[in-house]
Amino acid sequence: MENIKRCDWSVIKEEKNYHNNEWGFENHSDEYMFELLILENMQAGLSWRTILVKGEGYQKAFDNFNYNKLINYDENKVNELMQNPNIIRNKLKIKAAISNAKYFIEIQKEFSSFDNYIWGFVDHKQIVNLWKTIKDLPAETDLSITISKDLKSVVLNLLGLLLCIHFYKQFELLMTILMIVLQNHTNHNISVL
Incomplete structure (x- = not known):
């Protein structure tokens, strides 16, 4: 029997795997960050x-999520993706x-x-928020607004404020340590708000 304490939202297999292996863990890979940006955009309006x-x-x-390949996608590839039942088929996204x-x-x-x-x-330091429950998470923060505006100034499409917060939590910029979750995160370069 598993003895891992997880957030309440981590219910199905995919969520548990994501929770235990990705959510809140620091990752400085550009490839991973690009994947998150794309998936966050795909999530807009969905769970x-x-x-x-x-x-x-x-x-x-x-x-x-090889961005060097994606830049070469043409209208034929878009049409092919629109027929793919394994993804959300939204042409704009x-x-x-x-x-x-x-x-x-x-x-x-x-x-x-x-x-x-x-x-x-964030001056290359984590921001750790000690919210007690998932309900305590704000819809937006000053940081998410700033970054969202900057990203939009370089025309990254669809990445809104709520998605910004979720995106940053993924690779630990806004590492949300919920007091109800006990995970071993060790990093000596942390700012607590």
């Missing part, structure tokens, strides 16, 4: 569970993923990596 269940389908459909790959690469060129760009907003 994260829906995206997690289709995760493998997205991996295959979007060439393992699919086209946003393709154009976001181009802007992602531009950010990498300017800042040497997307990681440098995104972590620069």
Whole structure:
């Protein structure tokens, strides 16, 4: 029997795997951050569970989120993706993923990596919020508003404020340590708000 304490939202297999292996763990990989950006955009208006269940389908459909391949997607590829039952078939979101790959690469060129760009907003230190329940999470923060505006200034499509918060929590910028969850996170470069 498992003896892992999880957040209440972690119910099905995909959520448990995500919770135990990704959510709240620091990751500085540009490839991983790009994947999260794309999945967050795909999630707009949907539940994260829906995206997690289709995760493998997205991996295959979007060439393992290789932004160097996505920039070459054309209208034929968009039409092919629109026929793929293993992903959410939303033309606007699919086209946003393709154009976001181009802007992602531009950010990498300017800042040497997307990681440098995104972590620069918090002086390359984690922000740990000690909220007690999932209900305590704010809909937006000053940081999410700032980053969302900056991302929109480089035309990253569809990434709104709520998605910004979720995106940053994924790779631990806004590492949400819920007091009801006991996970071993060790990092000596943390700011507590």
